[in-house]
Amino acid sequence: MKRIWLFCMVAILSLVAHASAFRAREVMRPCFVTSTTTSFEISKIAFNDELTRVDAVFYGAPGDLAIISSATVLRAGNQRLRISEAEHLSIDGLTMPESMPQSGKMNVTLIFPPLPAGVHSVDLIEPDAHWGIYGIQLTSAEPYVFLPDFLQAMAEKKAEEKPLQDKLSAGKSSVNGYIFGYDTHYPLDIRLEIPDPFTNNTYAKTVKCKADGSFHIEADLLANTHVRLSLNKASFDCLLIPGEETAVYIHLPRVSMAQSHLLESKYAHSRRLWFDGAAEAYNNAHAIKKGTSLQSSSLLQTVTADLDRSSQVYKNVQKNLRVQDADKKLMSSISSPEVMAYLKLRMEGAIAQAERAKSAHGYVALELNSTLMGEDILSSIVAPYKGSAVLVDLWATWCGPCRKALRLMPALKQRLSNLDIVYIYVTCPSSPEAEWNALLPTIPGIHYRLTEPQWKSLCSTYQIKGIPGYFIIDANGKLQNTHIGFPGLDVLLKELQQALR
Structure with missing residues (x-):
């Protein structure tokens, strides 16, 4: 009995010592250098000779599923330590994932192998969702940065803030x-x-x-x-x-x-x-001021008529890549020399961008304002092409049916080559960016890559429950047809012809 008691005491002391050692090597709210996500933040990182534990806060919309890829790693120097366990997160969705509560945040834990000796910072990388937190410090200090x-x-210079000439x-x-x-x-x-x-x-x-x-x-x-x-x-x-x-x-x-x-x-x-x-x-x-509201120049309100005319000319140049007679007539009615000079700068930039796209095998990847949501996403994408029919293709690099449909598009374009039709391809963040960029030269047209919130908002607004998805926009800029799944070349051919009538 005495031996059993001694054994128990030794075991308890060992566990206490082990736990103490673990707690001794932990960092609360560790500093970091940069992050490509707003949905995951580390609240504590703890490590010993057996494992590395990352406690974090996962942010999202209520009802979002808490899933993380099994390819998630801690990068420590030249080593990549792969995730082994997770609490409140489903790895690859192999177990029933928890849903984000109404608060929009939940506490989660990731477990990794032990860190190698001599490491002072690590990177947490989730390759499938394309996010990472870099330069995570393993001490309580902020990352060292040399400042000249x-x-x-x-x-220390107390420069006088003089009124700026507007x-x-x-x-x-x-x-x-x-x-x-x-x-x-x-x-x-x-x-x-x-x-x-x-x-x-x-x-x-x-x-x-x-x-x-x-x-x-x-x-x-x-x-x-x-x-x-x-x-x-x-x-x-x-x-x-x-x-x-x-x-x-x-x-x-x-x-x-x-x-x-x-x-x-x-x-x-x-x-x-x-x-x-x-x-x-x-x-x-x-x-150094928080929440400073910075407003646009009020002077623009004095030239709204000229800006409206310039806007129409600019849209035409974006579409036609040259100034046509109708544009010249409209430009002659612009009274402000400053607005005219600005229009010329923007037109030169648009034509240069188009020329670069033309030299890159007929495709161009454009940026979309990340604050646009819902109907504003589609209307903004198609706005420059009023007067043309527009085919908007929702796709992803990993989507087999999408890729199969894309291989049929050259035949459609050939049959409609005499008509004024714009082809726009929209993908989401689940398409690996490197793979997406590699495919662009093989898909002539205009490309957009939406943020995750934008993609969800667009699909929700138009009830897109699967991809590929298609929007047919008529010459007046109105949504004419919507398809989930590839409807066939003949259907798209007929609808695009109708869109120009």
Whole structure:
């Protein structure tokens, strides 16, 4: 009996010591460098010699199924540690997945093999859903970022915020960005969202980051304009001046963490942006303010008639890739020289983009404003092609019936080659981006890649319960027919002909 008692005591002490060792190596709300998701955030990472435990908060719409891929890994240096267990998440849907509660968030846990010795940060990567959290710190400190001395001097500089001259002036504005904390192992999607005076909406331009963390992007402007610059899921607003250059120095970890649910309170007011050049005092003053509302120039309201005429000309040039006689007549009625100069800048850009698409085997991939939802998605996609019939094909790279139908499209296009028809292909994030890009040259036409919320919203609005799906848009821009599943070449042929009547 005494031996049994001693054995039990030793076992209990061993478990206590083991648990203590486990708790001793844990980080609450670890800092990170950048993230390509807003639906998953790490609340704690704990590790010992036996396993690595990642506690997280999973965000989503009520009713969403909690599923994660078995290909999910922790990348630690050169090693990729594959997920072994999960709590409250179904791996590959092999067990009955839980549903997202009404709160829109749920606590989940991922279990991985033990981390190799000497690792200071890891990346959590979910390849099937195409998201990752990069540079996750294994200590309580934020990621180390070297900041040059002149940034400290810039932060201490009390520049007077003088009133900016607001006037109509067409010109290109340049943004030279310098990202501190960037690593070439991190994917980084840099987007500049620009208000469009022609549509009262926004359009986006993208650029790749150089290995040294720098980038350059330009915007055509008609007046002082507030734009939004996004780096993966983090974003900030700034003011650009036509014809001027703006430099922005970005602390990537702080910019990312300031927009994290779990770390926002700690980093929302941290210094993370430094501006130089045009409107530097204004931008630096607003860079540390939370919730600043940045409005478009009110001067555009003084030239609405000219903007309406310019908008029609621009749409025609996007469609025809040249200025026709009707466009020239409309342009002659534009009274504002600034609006005319701006229109010419935009037309030159549209034609250049089309020429690039033509040289890339007849396809073009366009960006859609990520805030558009429901009916606005379809109307925005087809708006430039009023007067033409439009076939919108909803597809995915992994969809066998979609791929089979795509192989039949050249025959349809050949039979309708004498008619004014635009072919648009819309896919969702479940199509692996690399595979999607590889397929684009084989699918002539106009391509869009929607966000997950946009795809769900579009399908819900039009009751699309499977793919391939098709919309036939008539020459007046109205939805004429909808199909779920490939209806056959003869049906599409007849309906597209009808759409032009």
